[in-house]
Amino acid sequence: MKNIPTTTGEDQDISKFNPGNIPPEGHHALGRFCVKLWEEARDEKIINLDLHKRWLDLHARFRNVKDTNVVYPRVGANYLFKIILSFCAILTEKYPKGEIVSDDNIPKEQEKILTADIEHWWIEQELQNLLYASCLNMLLYGTTIEKFVFDAKTNTSKVILRDPFNFFPAPGGRLCNMNLPYCCDAYFLEPWEIRDRFDVPPDVHIPIDADEHLFGLDRETVTGQKTQQAGTDNLPSTYAVIPSSRGRRRITKSLVVEVWVKDYSTEKIPIEEKRQALDNNGNPVFDDQGRPVTTMMVVEEKERELYPGNIRKITICPALLDIWNGGVLDDARNPNINWGLIEARKQYLMTIGLPSPVLDPMTGQPMLDQRTGEQVMQEIPLPEDKAEEVAIDSLRKTWLFDRFPFSATPSMIDTTQWWGFSIIEQLEALQGKQESVVTKFFAFLDLLMFPMLIIPAGSGIKDSQITNKPGIILHPTTETAPLIRYVQAPNPPQGLLEWLQFVLYQMDIVSMSPEVTEGRKPKGVSAASAIIALQDKASTLSQPNVWKVDELTRNRGNAHVSMVLNFGTKEQPIKVDNEFTRFLGIDIIGKFKYYVESGSSAPITKVGRRQQYVELFRLGALTVRSLLEMLDIPAKVIEQVLEEKSVPGALQLLVSVGLPVEMAQQIYQIVMQNPGMGAETGGGKPGEGMQTSQPTGPNINSERMKTVYQNMSTVG
Known part of the structure; x- marks a missing residue:
């Protein structure tokens, strides 16, 4: 990795600054101070924790690449690939469900509008695919990083999946908590892009310092190619070394780092009031007609935040550190807050004002309209400082007002550090041993x-x-x-296949993904109730990862609503309760939270769902026909079952088309204990599964039915 220029020459100037005391805008030491922060975060991640090298190794294991520096075999079943992708598929099978809720006195219609807008945005931006990719990063590298930005061209918020290699949190954090003093988001740009985005003068030379190893870009060489012979052993080489062209492509780029800091700096502003003018001796001044002369006078100084919300974004180019502007490309307040909207609201409050009750000069009480009985209101302009405070407070409750626009979610947590870790770390020894044995077995077959x-x-x-x-x-x-x-030739090794099954079983145990989560029936288990119990246990083991996906979804929803309330300047159509309406995001003011239904993106097992249908049938909430349709029984067989005059005969038909015997026995017991239960109108004799009238359904508000409906959303 190339060395970034070290901070020399002006060390004394930056020694008095720290994350709690950041150089002000335009200070000559600001660039060096930000480079110092960047170097500390970079060294903590790459040198102290050695995460980049570890992630490269994890990526190679996942893609089944053979690293010449590690003694790993060349042939084998890549169980790691199966485990990672299985978890991704399970965690993102369905679109997540959630709703917007406000703690303020906000009309329910606005909550419904924002909820519907999130659902539309999720589909419009193809965020389900991005959720799968984010889960892949989370399980592969141990942590996934997402960034939230507003795209002014498309007038919508966007979620950007950041590579963990590109994100650098401040040292000392824990558990992916984004409550950090600062964090860095680094990337490469062409010199012309830097000039275009940050108005760097054309006569300023921008040095090239792109280092592909810094962000793990050599992972792009992990590309499959046709099988080739390796020496004389006739073993296939799954991946071939492909000459990289990155040197030609990225040698022309420069490093750019966004340093997001918490800046608690304050400034004092003068508070002016209109008062009678005084001469140099302190005496009141009057005009020619004897009237007092008034003027604006500073009566006090008020301290305010220099960066409301305490979020400051400083963009630097380390290559320009000693060349132009101290390497600082941009220094701005939180870009996820619409400061133009705040200024517009401030001007409105200063000129028009806020509605206030008109007071009776005689009693001092609010005056009432004689026709309507309501209070008489009038607009009262506010002074500048008060108008600015009210305007800022109108957006202070938005989610990104005092947060960094990043979401960090770990897979496996390590309470001693900020980063999570990958499940691959616990499995690679088993994977390596399995590949070693399989390689020798294939070599044995080759000799045969x-x-x-x-x-x-x-x-x-x-x-x-x-x-x-x-x-x-x-x-x-x-x-x-x-x-x-x-x-x-000697006989093949005895028990090899059983040994491989044992290794797979051990990997299933360690990865907490038993057979029932992947459609494989456990050996020696055939009872449906036992399988359901195993699936419930498996869902419990995977629950922490389900919570992580809920957190990802929740952060996305909160960030989107924050963007809508700040930058929603265009009227948008949205469908609410089967009716189209239009709304303007900036017209909605309040504090909103996006609540996600836990586990809504994970699957509900088919076996568990069938059991719930049987329970509803037991309660009389389903007819026989409805039950059979929900159990996926073919329509032709349903008609035969309904025409069958005996319960055993009907159940025999159901078993013949794949209904589990144990479930058929449950239905048989229900029918025998409740003759005629759930029958269709107009058939059969009591006791034979038919009834001449439809039984009365249960009370849908009963505690038992509430439990059943609640269980209908159980994650399996």
Whole structure:
């Protein structure tokens, strides 16, 4: 990795600054101070924790790449790939569900509008695919990083999946908590992009310092290619070394770092009031007609935040540190707050004002309209300082007002550091041993394909007559011909397949992904209730990762609402309660939270769902036909079942089309204990599964039914 220029020459100037005392805008030491923060975060992550090297190794294990520096075999079943992708598929099977709730006195219509807007935004931006990719990063690298930005061109908020290699939190954090003194988001840009985005003068030379190893860009060489022979062992080489062209592409780029800091700096502003003017001696001043002369006078100083919300974004280019502007490309307040909207509201409050009750000059009480009985209101302009405070407070409750626009979610947590870790770290030893044994087994099979041939001396067979192709040998010596034979190959190792099954079983246990989560029935288990119990246990083991996906979804929703309330300057159509309405985001003021239904993106097992249907049938909430349709029984068989006059005969039909025997027995017991229960109108005799009238359904508000409906959303 190339070394970034070290901070020398002005160390004394920046020694008095720290994350709690940041150089002000335009200070000559600001660039060096930000480079110092960047270097500390970079060294903590890359040198002290050695995370980049570890992530490269994890990525290689996931892609089944053979690292020449690590003694790993060349052939084997990549169980790590299966485990990671299985978890991703399970965690993101369905679109998550949630709703907007406000603690303020906000009309319910606005909550419904924002909830519907999030659902539309999720589909419009294809965020389900991005959720899958984010889960992949989370499980592969141990942590996933997402960034929230507002795209003014498309007038919508966007979620950007950041590579963990590009994100650098401040040292000392824990558990992916974003309540940090600062964090860095680093990337490479072409010099022309830097000039275009940050108005760097054309005569300023921008040095090239892109280092592909800094962000793990050599992962792009992990590309599959056709199988090739490796030496004379005839073993396939799954991945080939592909010459990288990155040097030609990225050698032209420069490093740019966004340093997001918490800046609690304050400033004092003068508070002016209109008062009678005084002369140099302190005496009141009057005009020619004897009227007092008034003027604006400073009556006090008020302290306010220099950066409301305490979020400050400083963008630096370390290569320009000693060349232009101290390396600082941009220094701004929180870009996720619409400061133009705050200024517009401030001007409105100063000129028009806030509605206030009109007071009766005689009683001092609010005056009432004689026709309506309501208070008489009038607009009263506010002074500048008060108008600014009210305008800022109108957006202070938005989610990104005092937060960094990043979401960090770990897979496996380590309470001793900020970063999470990958499940691969617990499995790679088993994976390596399995590959070692499988490689030797394939080598053994290779030898069996080419057995050694014994040709006795005096057989009359010349070396030129021996080939590895089928054919005949002419004029052999009859006496020695029976002695021509192949060497008897040894038998394959006994119990090898059972051993591989054992390794897979151990990996399932360690990864907490047993067979039932992947559609494989456990050995020796056939009862449906036992399988359901195992699935429930498996869902419990995966619950922490389900919570992480809930957190990802919740952060996305909160960030989107924050963007809408700040930058929603265009009227948008939205469908609420089957009716279209239009709304303007900046017209909605309040504190909103996005609550996600826990586990709504994870699957509900089919077996568990079937059991819930049977329970509803037991309560009389389903007819026989409805139950059979929900159990996915073919329509033709349903008609045959309804025409069947005996319960055992009907159940025999159901078992023949795949209904589990145990579930059929449950239905049989329900029907026998409640003759005629759930029957269709107009058929059969009581006791034979038919009834001439529809039974009364249960009370849907009963505690038992509430429990059933609640269980309908159980994650499996």
